[in-house]
């Protein structure tokens with residue numbers, strides 16, 4: 392997946408993402424909020440003060456995490472029409488990675504947030 396609209400494509404292993412999504416990690420594409428149009432019924436909640444999460448109020452699918460203060464929104468790859476286009480460039484918060492999960496790619500791994508913060 393290559394687009395000028397994409398800020399980055401990353402995998403977050405933090406506990407907040409694990410709990411919010413209900414699985415092991417959050418594979419997500421990051422975009423500017425103004426480049427994304429969301430239609431249909433969604434509900435939101437704040438998993439942290441700065442991070443709002445949105446999910447489909449019909450089926451419960453987690454769709455996004457939105458950081459308004461930074462102007463960005465992370466879309467969950469599993470909610471995209473074609474998740475196979477996802478090309479991650481790093482793993483972060485691997486200090487919270489589940490011990491049974493083995494990362495076998497050669498992408499950079501960061502124990503906590505990405506060096507540039509990325510959002």
Ligand SMILES: [Zn+2]
Pocket residue numbers: 403404405406407408409417484
């Ligand atoms: Zn996370």
